Amino acid sequence: MxxxxxxxxxxxxxxxxxxxxxxxxxxxxxxxxxxxxxxxxxxxxxxxxxxxxxxxxxxxxxxxxxxxxxxxxxxxxxxxxxxxxxxxxxxxxxxxxxxxxxxxxxxxxxxxxxxxxxxxxxxxxxxxxxxxxxxxxxxxxxxxxxxxxxxxxxxxxxxxxxxxxxxxxxxxxxxxxxxxxxxxxxxxxxxxxxxxxxxxxxxxxxxxxxxxxxxxxxxxxxxxxxxxxxxxxxxxxxxxxxxxxxxxxxxIDSHSRRGTQLLNHADPNPQPIISPRLLELYNHFMNEIAMNHHRTADVSFYASQLNVSPRYLAQVTHRVAGRTPKQLIDDYIINEIEAQLLGTSKNIQEIAFDFGFSSQAQFNKFFRKMRSCTPTDFRIQR
The missing domain is CATH 3.40.1190.20 (Ribokinase)
Incomplete structure (x- = not known):
């Protein structure tokens, strides 16, 4: 061979x-x-x-x-x-x-x-x-x-x-x-x-x-x-x-997103449900978030990294995941913040600056918007 x-x-x-x-x-x-x-x-x-x-x-x-x-x-x-x-x-x-x-x-x-x-x-x-x-x-x-x-x-x-x-x-x-x-x-x-x-x-x-x-x-x-x-x-x-x-x-059923549970290796349909281009862009977008979420949450920045317009990026994320680029960015950031709050001894201000927030007040506002409580309350409750 x-x-x-x-x-x-x-x-x-x-x-x-x-x-x-x-x-x-x-x-x-x-x-x-x-x-x-x-x-x-x-x-x-x-x-x-x-x-x-x-x-x-x-x-x-x-x-x-x-x-x-x-x-x-x-x-x-x-x-x-x-x-x-x-x-x-x-x-x-x-x-x-x-x-x-x-x-x-x-x-x-x-x-x-x-x-x-x-x-x-x-x-x-x-x-x-x-x-x-x-x-x-x-x-x-x-x-x-x-x-x-x-x-x-x-x-x-x-x-x-x-x-x-x-x-x-x-x-x-x-x-x-x-x-x-x-x-x-x-x-x-x-x-x-x-x-x-x-x-x-x-x-x-x-x-x-x-x-x-x-x-x-x-x-x-x-x-x-x-x-x-x-x-x-x-x-x-x-x-x-x-x-x-x-x-x-x-x-799988692309509308309900419920799996058939068995992979259809023999599917004769050559047309993918989501085009390779869209899936590739989505994956690159999520990879960019993984690398840059500490620096910025600006959708325009990520669109520029991918050489597409923010509008087109929004169309891609909606088609693949049913969410806006901003929702995906913020969701990634909040989960990383939670991990820092629960898994480290860093104080709130240190974590805020680690994630690029200009002030602790701005950080608290973001966290309350995402989780309906302050970072301090979240840490105490968990």
Whole structure:
């Protein structure tokens, strides 16, 4: 295989509904023009209500599946998802060390999309200690990350950075933390590569994957494909997000925003519900807010950064999220302020100046408008 048609080996569980697990990986990898090979770790009996039964395969059976694929196909990338025993983790570690594939994407399935724990603590710790250091990138959701390193889901960009840096200490080349609910109607992902240490924030419309089954595994498979096609990690993440966003949008009712729960990989309709241009502008706008919200809340500033008019920016945010640019900016700022009030010992004046307010009185007025109380009262009540 060449970079245009790489081979991806997915090591994860089987979903009898076909919406997640190995089935979703095959669909995603194939749709993106790569060849999908598989090794199943566990067989699930599940439907739209969730997993009903789990039947784990032995480490010996898992090893046999992986070895015959690697010996014949020499996959360009290996994606590792659900592992259910320490013995399975040891098998994967041994094989990764022996064969050293070009790219390894680790997607620890610790907590299911319905909040059920799928990996015992000792297995999670084995994965953390044995596999993270062998990975090109770890793709992990907030709740799973909290389970691994402790703490609660991040409420701010600083919280997300702390979580990612704690995971980087286990040796991966990069970590992508998914699902930071920093602002209403948006989800924030954070990528940090160990080589640079620089945070890269990616923000996407929050409604598009809340009710859709199998998004996480399909996304990490897409990252593996784009890495195998020669893209840098940051570029691979961006391309995977673009693909998944459009796939999800085509799979849900755009009017009610209620998910069908199953991704429609085979949708023949080539027209996206929201054009790539609009979605790209929205995401860039939210990324600009993440980088500049301490400096300004001026809509014109952000429109200028994006080389569009404030009027057009308003049309974009209304189409994608049903909100004005100012609402999105203020919502992001207030959530970051709340995190500072609850998570630091800074006084009110320090926080006000940190967020670019000219006076404490101006800061108090903004906070009261957004939360119907003063910052001091908010801190005391919580």
């Amino acid at each position: 060449n970079k245009n048609n790489p081979t991806i080996l997915s090591i994860t569980g089987s979903d009898s509904m076909g919406g997640s697990g190995i089935q979703a990986d095959i669909k995603t990898i194939t749709a993106l023009g790569a060849y999908a090979a598989t090794a199943i770790t566990t067989v699930t009996a599940q439907n739209r209500e969730g997993i009903q039964q789990l039947h784990d395969l032995s480490a010996d059976v898992l090893e046999q599946q992986i070895q015959v694929v690697i010996n014949d196909l020499r996959p360009d990338a290996i994606k590792v998802g659900m592992l259910r025993s320490s013995e399975q983790v040891e098998v994967v570690e041994r094989i990764l060390k022996t064969h050293q594939p070009n790219y390894v994407v680790i997607d620890p399935v610790v907590i299911s999309s319905r909040g059920n724990r799928l990996m015992e603590r000792e297995v999670a710790e084995a994965m953390l200690g044995r596999l993270f250091k062998l990975s090109t990138v770890v793709v992990i959701k907030q709740d799973s990350a909290s389970h691994l390193v402790g703490g609660t889901p991040a409420r701010s960009n600083e919280d997300m950075e702390q979580t990612v840096r704690a995971l980087l200490e286990w040796g991966p080349h990069a970590v992508l933390l998914q699902g930071g609910a920093i602002a209403t109607e948006s989800l924030t992902d954070l990528l940090i590569e160990s080589s640079t240490g620089e945070p890269h924030f990616f923000t996407r419309p929050g409604f598009i994957d809340r009710n859709t089954h199998g998004v996480g595994g399909a996304f990490s498979s897409a990252v593996a494909v784009f890495l195998s096609k020669g893209l840098r990690t940051e570029e691979a993440v961006e391309r995977a997000q673009e693909y998944m966003n459009q796939l999800i949008l085509r799979s």
